[in-house]
Amino acid sequence: MDAGKREKLRRELDEAVLGLRVARTGNRGVTSWVRSLRLALEVTAEQLAGKLGVQRREVYRLETSEMQGVIGLGRLKSAAEALGCELVYGMVPRQGTLEELAAEVKEAQRQAMREKRRLKRLAKDGPVSGTKELRKAARKILHKLGLWVRYKRPVFTSGWKVEDLAREEDDRVN
Numbered sequence: 001m002d003a004g005k006r007e008k009l010r011r012e013l014d015e016a017v018l019g020l021r022v023a024r025t026g027n028r029g030v031t032s033w034v035r036s037l038r039l040a041l042e043v044t045a046e047q048l049a050g051k052l053g054v055q056r057r058e059v060y061r062l063e064t065s066e067m068q069g070v071i072g073l074g075r076l077k078s079a080a081e082a083l084g085c086e087l088v089y090g091m092v093p094r095q096g097t098l099e100e101l102a103a104e105v106k107e108a109q110r111q112a113m114r115e116k117r118r119l120k121r122l123a124k125d126g127p128v129s130g131t132k133e134l135r136k137a138a139r140k141i142l143h144k145l146g147l148w149v150r151y152k153r154p155v156f157t158s159g160w161k162v163e164d165l166a167r168e169e170d171d172r173v174n
Contacts, residue, residue: 010102011099013098014097014098014099016090017090017091017092017098020088020090020091020092032064032066033066033076033080034059034062034063034076034079034080034083035063035067037080037083037085038063038083041083041084045059045060046059048079048082051082052079062075062079073087073089115137118133118137119137
């Protein structure tokens with residue numbers, strides 16, 4: 001897909017998910033949409049079971065599977081239709097717009113490719129000349145993950161031993 005089509009698709013998706021972004025902030029207390037709608041509409045489990053063509057216990061099972069996050073979209077769609085609703089399914093960025101998320105992803109990909117090329121160059125130089133650079137790269141990656149590294153030279157062997165020391169932000173003030 002060329003860049004122009006990709007940008008157009010992102011703009012269209014951003015517009016499409018605008019309503020979902022608003023809806024996401026309003027459903028924090030809802031653990032089961034099926035159960036909440038059923039109770040709000042004063043539909044009994046038996047009545048919903050009749051519309052779905054299942055036994056009453058299946059309605060409770062359906063609500064439980066939704067609360068546990070293991071319900072299938074087909075079952076959820078059937079329940080929504082039986083309650084006179086439409087299932088709306090979508091994904092939205094946790095923060096910002098799709099354009100911003102795409103820019104972040106692209107930058108992360110660029111950084112990964114630069115790092116990959118750099119490590120390939122180091123590997124060509126051989127193990128002796130690349131050891132220091134590989135340690136630096138490993139330290140940089142571990143720092144990004146919140147891990148701190150201390151290198152110790154063993155007494156009777158050659159080479160370096162790396163110990164990963166996970167510390168809280170407060171501990172690294174030293």
